[in-house]
Amino acid sequence: LSRLNTIWKGFINMQSVAKFVTKAYPVSGGFDYLSEDLPDTIHIGGRISPKTVWEYVGKLKSSLSKELCLIRFHPATEEEEVAYISLYSYFSSRGRFGVVANTNRHIKDLYLIPLSSKDPIPSKLLPFEGPG
Numbered sequence: 001l002s003r004l005n006t007i008w009k010g011f012i013n014m015q016s017v018a019k020f021v022t023k024a025y026p027v028s029g030g031f032d033y034l035s036e037d038l039p040d041t042i043h044i045g046g047r048i049s050p051k052t053v054w055e056y057v058g059k060l061k062s063s064l065s066k067e068l069c070l071i072r073f074h075p076a077t078e079e080e081e082v083a084y085i086s087l088y089s090y091f092s093s094r095g096r097f098g099v100v101a102n103t104n105r106h107i108k109d110l111y112l113i114p115l116s117s118k119d120p121i122p123s124k125l126l127p128f129e130g131p132g
Contacts, residue, residue, distance in 0.1 A: 004025045004026060004131055005025075006023040006025060007025065007026055007031050007034050007035050007071065008023070008024040008034060008035050008038045008071075009021070009023045009024070009076060010022065010038065010039070010040045010041055010042065011041040011042065012041075012042045012044065012112075013041050013042065013043050013044065014043075014087060017044075017086065017087055017090050018083040018084070018086040018087040018090070019083060020075060020076075020080040020083035020084050020087070021075070021076040021077065021080050022073045022074060022075055022076055022084065023073070023074055023075075023076050024038070024071045024072065024073055025071060025072045025074065026071060026072075026130050026131055027070035027071055027072050027130055027131065027132060028068075028069070028070040028125070028128040028129050028130040028131075028132065029067055029068055029069030029070055029130060030067055030069060031069065031071075031130075033107075034069065034071065034107075037105075037106045037107050038107070041102075042100055042102065042110070043101045043102045044087075044099065044100060044101065044112065045099050045102075046099050046101075047091065047094060047096035047098065048097050048111065049095075049096060049097075050096070050097055050113075053097050053111050053113070054124050056109070057125070058124060061124075066108070070125060070128070070130075073112070091112065091114040092114040092116070097111045097112060097113050097114070098111060098112030098114075099111060099112075100112070
């Protein structure tokens with residue numbers, strides 16, 4: 001991550017689970033609007049099944065008018081890691097992804113996908129078009 005520029009810094013908040021400062025790094029897709037369009041605090045409104053997300057991503061990838069953008073969140077400091085891991089554990093243990101509640105005109109849908117460092121990248125997200 002040290003070689004990549006951050007595209008956003010702010011809070012991720014899921015009430016009664018975790019709130020922490022995080023940085024977002026580019027993975028794949030276009031990032032032109034993200035630094036401006038992501039709110040200061042990303043509010044997670046709930047959980048969604050991976051199957052639903054993968055069906056949606058499959059339709060999105062075949063659309064010419066929509067773009068799929070992948071970013072990686074990382075705790076901004078070592079002190080933020082405990083809350084970051086709590087949120088990861090919350091979704092991972094339930095087999096669910098997070099749904100962001102506050103999106104805007106350029107960002108139609110935003111999901112948090114919990115991946116450990118040992119997990120393979122889901123095939124639905126490949127190929128990467130960016131720094132990876």
